[in-house]
Amino acid sequence: MEIPYVVTPRKDTGLFNAKIAIWLFLASEVMLFGGFFSAYVFLRLGADYPWPERTLPVLPGLINTFVLIGSSVTVVFAWASLKMRQWRKFQIFMGITVFCALIFMVLKGVEYNVKFHHQAVRLKDYTIMEGHLGVEKEGETPVLDHHGKQIEENLIYVETSKLTYNTVRFHKPWVEELLTQAEHEKSKIILAADVTAITKEKEPAEVIAKAGEPLSIELLNKIQKAHLAARAHNGADRTAALEQEWVKAHAAFPDKRDWQIASGVNIDMKALTPKLLDEISTVAFSVEPATRFDFHPRDIKQADGQSRLRDDTVVDGKLLDSPMGFHHIDAIDFQYLVMKAAAKGISPEVAIENSWLIKNSPFAREAWEWHQGEIVKLKADLLKRYGVDKEGNPKRFPTHKELYRIGWKDFAKKAEDGGHAKLSSADSFKEEFLGPNYDARGDETFPEFSIPREQVAFAAKFTPAWNTYYAIYFTITGLHGLHVIGGALVLSYYLFFGRKMYLTNPEWLANRVEIGGLFWHFVDLVWIFVFPILYLM
Amino acid sequence: MADTPEAIKKSIRTYLFVGGILFLGTITTVLVATVPWLDVGAHGFDKWDCVLGLTIATIKAGLVAFVFMHLNHEKKAVYWLFASGLCMVCSLAGLTALALGDPIFDSLFYSGH
Numbered sequence: 001m002e003i004p005y006v007v008t009p010r011k012d013t014g015l016f017n018a019k020i021a022i023w024l025f026l027a028s029e030v031m032l033f034g035g036f037f038s039a040y041v042f043l044r045l046g047a048d049y050p051w052p053e054r055t056l057p058v059l060p061g062l063i064n065t066f067v068l069i070g071s072s073v074t075v076v077f078a079w080a081s082l083k084m085r086q087w088r089k090f091q092i093f094m095g096i097t098v099f100c101a102l103i104f105m106v107l108k109g110v111e112y113n114v115k116f117h118h119q120a121v122r123l124k125d126y127t128i129m130e131g132h133l134g135v136e137k138e139g140e141t142p143v144l145d146h147h148g149k150q151i152e153e154n155l156i157y158v159e160t161s162k163l164t165y166n167t168v169r170f171h172k173p174w175v176e177e178l179l180t181q182a183e184h185e186k187s188k189i190i191l192a193a194d195v196t197a198i199t200k201e202k203e204p205a206e207v208i209a210k211a212g213e214p215l216s217i218e219l220l221n222k223i224q225k226a227h228l229a230a231r232a233h234n235g236a237d238r239t240a241a242l243e244q245e246w247v248k249a250h251a252a253f254p255d256k257r258d259w260q261i262a263s264g265v266n267i268d269m270k271a272l273t274p275k276l277l278d279e280i281s282t283v284a285f286s287v288e289p290a291t292r293f294d295f296h297p298r299d300i301k302q303a304d305g306q307s308r309l310r311d312d313t314v315v316d317g318k319l320l321d322s323p324m325g326f327h328h329i330d331a332i333d334f335q336y337l338v339m340k341a342a343a344k345g346i347s348p349e350v351a352i353e354n355s356w357l358i359k360n361s362p363f364a365r366e367a368w369e370w371h372q373g374e375i376v377k378l379k380a381d382l383l384k385r386y387g388v389d390k391e392g393n394p395k396r397f398p399t400h401k402e403l404y405r406i407g408w409k410d411f412a413k414k415a416e417d418g419g420h421a422k423l424s425s426a427d428s429f430k431e432e433f434l435g436p437n438y439d440a441r442g443d444e445t446f447p448e449f450s451i452p453r454e455q456v457a458f459a460a461k462f463t464p465a466w467n468t469y470y471a472i473y474f475t476i477t478g479l480h481g482l483h484v485i486g487g488a489l490v491l492s493y494y495l496f497f498g499r500k501m502y503l504t505n506p507e508w509l510a511n512r513v514e515i516g517g518l519f520w521h522f523v524d525l526v527w528i529f530v531f532p533i534l535y536l537m
Numbered sequence: 538m539a540d541t542p543e544a545i546k547k548s549i550r551t552y553l554f555v556g557g558i559l560f561l562g563t564i565t566t567v568l569v570a571t572v573p574w575l576d577v578g579a580h581g582f583d584k585w586d587c588v589l590g591l592t593i594a595t596i597k598a599g600l601v602a603f604v605f606m607h608l609n610h611e612k613k614a615v616y617w618l619f620a621s622g623l624c625m626v627c628s629l630a631g632l633t634a635l636a637l638g639d640p641i642f643d644s645l646f647y648s649g650h
Contacts, residue, residue: 014612023615027622034626041633053582058567064564073556076605080549083540382580385573399581521605528597531563532590536570537582 007508016334017018026522029483033526036476040533043468052469053401054536059432061535065527067456069108071100072524075491075517082510087502094495094513101488107433108481114435115462115470119154121324121451122458126337127357130408131446132438134327136294146173146180146483151294153325156302159318161290163189164282166312167224172217174311177179178293179215187291188342189215197278201233205278215285223283230277237275241267265476282314290317297459316484322453328438328446330408332357332364338404341344348404363447370414371406378402408436408446413444473534483523490516555604562597566590 009016044051119132133152136143142150163178182189195209208226213219226454240267249265260470279526287293293315304319341351357364378398385394416422421432423440431437438446464471494513501509569575569589570582578585603609608619 008614013614015614020614020618023618030619030622031625031629034622034629036634038629039631042636045633052572058571062563062567069556069559069563072559072601072605076552077549080545081554083545259621282636351647379639386580396580402581465603518606521601524605525598527602528559528601529591529594532566532570532594536590537587 007505007511016511018511022515022518026518029522033476033479036365036472036479037529038535040472040476041046041201043472046467049467050339050400052467055469056473056535057111057432057435060111060537061531064104064107064532067100067104068524068527070204071097071104072521075513075520076090079510079517080512082502082506082513085506088501090502090513091226091495094491098488098492098495099483101491104484105481105488108484110433112474114433118325118405118435118462119152120460120462121456122336122464123356123451123455124457125357126340126457127355128331128333128336129326129357129449129451130331130333131326131329131449134325134448143184146177153323153327154295154297155294156300156307156322156453157292157294158300158307158315158318159290160287160293160315160319162192162284162286162314162316163286164314165220167220167227167280167283168257168285168442170220170224171309171311172314174222174313175215175217175297181293182215182287184383185291188288189285189289191215191219192284192286195223195280195283197230197280199230199277201275201277208280220283227280230279234276234279237272238267240280241272287317289368292320293317297456302453322461324451324453324456326449326451328436328443329363329449330411330436330438330446332406333365334404335357335400338400348423352404361449363449367406367411370417371410374413375403411445412436412441415441418444420444476530476534480523480526483519483526487516487520487523491520551604555600558600560599562593566593 003017004010005017007016009019040131043057062235074093074096078090078097080088081089116128117132119133120128120161122128133154136151136155138151145151164487165175178189191209191213194207194211196205196207198205199208208223209219221232245265245267249261253261285473294305295302295309295315300315302319302322305316306319307315307319309315334348337351337355338348339346352358352368358368375398379394379505382396382398383394389395423437427437427440462470462533464474491513494509494516498509498513569577570586573580576586577589608615
């Protein structure tokens, strides 16, 4: 059967099938993105922390805007070429469009990658520091985890003497990781005592595992199997016993409703207990000798004496100093601290002077003093340019961000003012995409810094975990990125597989390209709003 | 709609012209956000920068929709479809405004100060 209105429009609507379909789809897309933009407004107005204004790199965003606008022009040219039956031109313009999509996604990938590797930490007093973490080293060689990956200097160290595993919830990769660490430290993790349990009804307890057996996944699995079998057996016994009690109760009180007799229906535990098997919910291993094990902060609730992992493993041992080691600090941000101080009626300067960082880091103090000098210059400049109002107050004054944030460009300027070498313009251009170049600028610009664990309130990479700004940034740009990929795939299909249709029914292909093009323009249209809202406001 | 090859040939100049305006609009948006002496309202980002930035973005989006997406000479059905989507968005965004107009809404708390 031939499908009607593929090429020719319907008389009533004046539209061919795909046209009405794409507009239906675009209307739903408008609502989807509109919903996310509304969410952005809500999150921004409702943020209980200083919203990160103009925090994304403008240059990559700007280039991406040019790229998308350019591709919008070329896709309409590609459609026009088809309409004029110029296949070669169509190929060129569509090729450029798809290439533009590729550039867009590469730049977006670079931008995301920088965020995924950039560390932020909020201290207990709401000072925020940003930078890159160092990696764990032995001498000059980086230590690798059991996946062969480098380990960042953001670990909790516990001198572990005992590990008690939950036999149901233990997380296999963490067991493997600890085994690797124990092997590296030449220590042993062995079963602390015999695991004995009644595994069959009316039979004596048997030894499932002997004290001294080394920790292994197989051993944990074996104990887990016995535990689960006992649990299933006991559960079935309990259910059967309860059913019997109900039968008895119904016979004794035939006229009563269930809810009236429920409180008197109880299992006779005395009779049942001898039938039950032993459940082994936990199993303890001793670490000989006591060894320093490293844990990721997100996996452990640390405490001196007894810590607990997220999989319910109990770690007995002394909590050691576990500082967060920044290989390079590239921003110090007092905006949040100032906001919290203002709520208590404390002046920003007093709050910053009394912050842990300023009191404990000569570098931070020096940077803050330099920054205050810069602010004096900025205030004088604004006063000179814009003057004062009728009441004699300056018409323009520095922003909250300018006043209380020392960003990486400030650190770079401070070092350059101090006589350190400037980067070449090519290297500076690269920094606009990849962030600060630590190797070229050196430790004088971005120093190493160690934060004691007890000062750390919250730490994350620049991912949705860090704050709602990054959550909505990744949601909107991620969704938009998926649209770019989807659109590019459809347009590539026309480019690489459209020739046959062009030769048989060029008008049909032109209609298809028009539909693909409409979607592509919409992707551009969304970005036209995303760019100023996320990058410039 | 420009459907004949001759009409399309004519509209190519329009597409190029609109493309040029979109480029210029983008540059303007960045300049007013980054060059201090082009900054409207108070120093740094404020509501006037927001109004200006979004106005330019809306003009740009309008050009894309009307010229590139041919909304300047579409059939009625398309207008109805698109307008209904847009109405839904405006209602959604209106919810934000309603929340702000709510006397119980603590604007001081929500402004982050």
